[in-house]
Amino acid sequence: MGEIIHRSKTRPVRVGNLTIGGNNEVIIQSMTTTKTHDVEATVAQIKRLEEAGCQIVRVACPDERAANAIPEIKKRINIPLVADIHFDYKLALKAIEGGVDKIRINPGNIGRREKVEAVVKAAKERGVPIRIGVNAGSLEKRILEKYGYPTADGMVESALYHIRILEELDFHDIIVSLKASDVRLAIEAYEKAAQAFDYPLHLGITESGTLFAGTVKSAAGLGAILSKGIGNTIRVSLSADPVEEVKVAKEILKAFGLASNAATLISCPTCGRIEIDLISIANEIEEYISKIKAPIKVAVLGCAVNGPGEAREADIGIAGARGEGLLFRHGKIVRKVPEEKMVEELKKEVDKLAEEYFAK
Numbered sequence: 001m002g003e004i005i006h007r008s009k010t011r012p013v014r015v016g017n018l019t020i021g022g023n024n025e026v027i028i029q030s031m032t033t034t035k036t037h038d039v040e041a042t043v044a045q046i047k048r049l050e051e052a053g054c055q056i057v058r059v060a061c062p063d064e065r066a067a068n069a070i071p072e073i074k075k076r077i078n079i080p081l082v083a084d085i086h087f088d089y090k091l092a093l094k095a096i097e098g099g100v101d102k103i104r105i106n107p108g109n110i111g112r113r114e115k116v117e118a119v120v121k122a123a124k125e126r127g128v129p130i131r132i133g134v135n136a137g138s139l140e141k142r143i144l145e146k147y148g149y150p151t152a153d154g155m156v157e158s159a160l161y162h163i164r165i166l167e168e169l170d171f172h173d174i175i176v177s178l179k180a181s182d183v184r185l186a187i188e189a190y191e192k193a194a195q196a197f198d199y200p201l202h203l204g205i206t207e208s209g210t211l212f213a214g215t216v217k218s219a220a221g222l223g224a225i226l227s228k229g230i231g232n233t234i235r236v237s238l239s240a241d242p243v244e245e246v247k248v249a250k251e252i253l254k255a256f257g258l259a260s261n262a263a264t265l266i267s268c269p270t271c272g273r274i275e276i277d278l279i280s281i282a283n284e285i286e287e288y289i290s291k292i293k294a295p296i297k298v299a300v301l302g303c304a305v306n307g308p309g310e311a312r313e314a315d316i317g318i319a320g321a322r323g324e325g326l327l328f329r330h331g332k333i334v335r336k337v338p339e340e341k342m343v344e345e346l347k348k349e350v351d352k353l354a355e356e357y358f359a360k
């Protein structure tokens, strides 16, 4: 199976202690849903996101109260913090002063040249990158008039317009997103953007919907883009707890072999040959391995007919047999385990493999 060739020609951009772009892995982001000025609630949510595997977190920064909360939030979390700002350069300055690791602002929307220069100067001094966020729903009027409706070319043109403003001020720590809720439009826009410039791309299918529909839509769109080797950081947008966004993002990356720090579960759909209570075992193991930070593949299969063969790629697995399970490694059966001990034994084996992986 061929590996996805990742875009190494994107420029590496530092965000706190991480680097987006270059040869680096695709980084998972999410955004808090709390009021940013409510430091307690915001920090608590960020902690939950961190635990779920979120690597960079963004907070809305709509007013001074939010900007004032940034230093305290920053002090209490471990992952890089991004401030999401629209238009107001004073909020951008305050967020940068407050210690954010990145800001999301479109320079073309800031207004007068001196204001843009002030933000760029502050960002440069502090080594804070800027994400330009193009959204199909809020393209510049002149671009909309030119194309008639939001198109991929129009989105890339908008991105280039904002990029040029920063480049003219000799600022290059840029990350770009081109979000659309229309999956095909987003795919086309990211493809064209990858051809048009080499700044790292932040992927997202915006306003993708509720937990179930949004997950499917995000997987379809982000998957299509990632499969082309495009994208350096992703954010799944769901009308749900943001922890779900992180879980979905992780699964999408795993599906493309783009997560080296997460375990994967392979489980069969079950059929009439089933010999064990597979669904509950699969759910229990899935929950358990979600905390394992090693690329281990675990298989849970209903029977031994096709089981081990179906999961030859798995590092470890279990296939149901009458009243017991056959434990196998890399497709070979190693021993039998009574049904009531299956979950426990599998967990032990997973821990052992994780230990071996980290000892390497």
Ligand code: SF4
Binding pocket: 268, 269, 270, 271, 272, 273, 274, 275, 301, 302, 303, 304, 305, 306, 307, 310
């Ligand atoms: Fe059916 Fe066995 Fe395949 Fe599961 S592993 S789908 S139970 S044949």
